[in-house]
Amino acid sequence: MRLRVEFTTEPFDLDEAPEHAVVAREAVETAGLDAVDVGPFGNTAEGGADAVPAAADALLRRTLTAGAPRVSLQINVVGEDGR
Template structure:
């Protein structure tokens, strides 16, 4: 079964270069052969459960060995999108944008994912509670990546 894990290392350092605990954890995931998406506030990795789950041990070891004081990890089955009751209308917007872009949101290229985020913003998707997390799950990226896409568009 394919899994997705998101992890955040602390302390945060949003100014300048990413801290060693974040970059070393990311590199440990890559060495394990996981598909990885590094963000300044969090990293998302994907892979088969028999590879991803043991690799998380190496990710955690690398983070703590390089100065992390805390690591938060979330793991879910790939392709499973949680849609909370509060975000009921969001699932319709996600389907609309997927149809508009001609396919599964998680299968889009990086540029198309950025476009999807902009389309969702224009449709009011980010007015829903926990929308960034739900959109991130649908796109197969971290919520921090969604925030980055939004911030780049606003700059």
């Protein structure tokens, strides 16, 4: 199964990324996911059924530890692996 995770951390600042946004980006970029798209208003990444939940766990733990008072997260099934 192939999954897509969409997430935001708040509050955000267009002038300088807060620490919680930086660690969120690092969490998905180092998780072995593909199709990673990180931006100021939303972020997405795709991967397998094991990789995405593991990345979401790391993202939540790291961003909350870094001071994010709010993290929005959505995971969708987007297909089968290999497609």
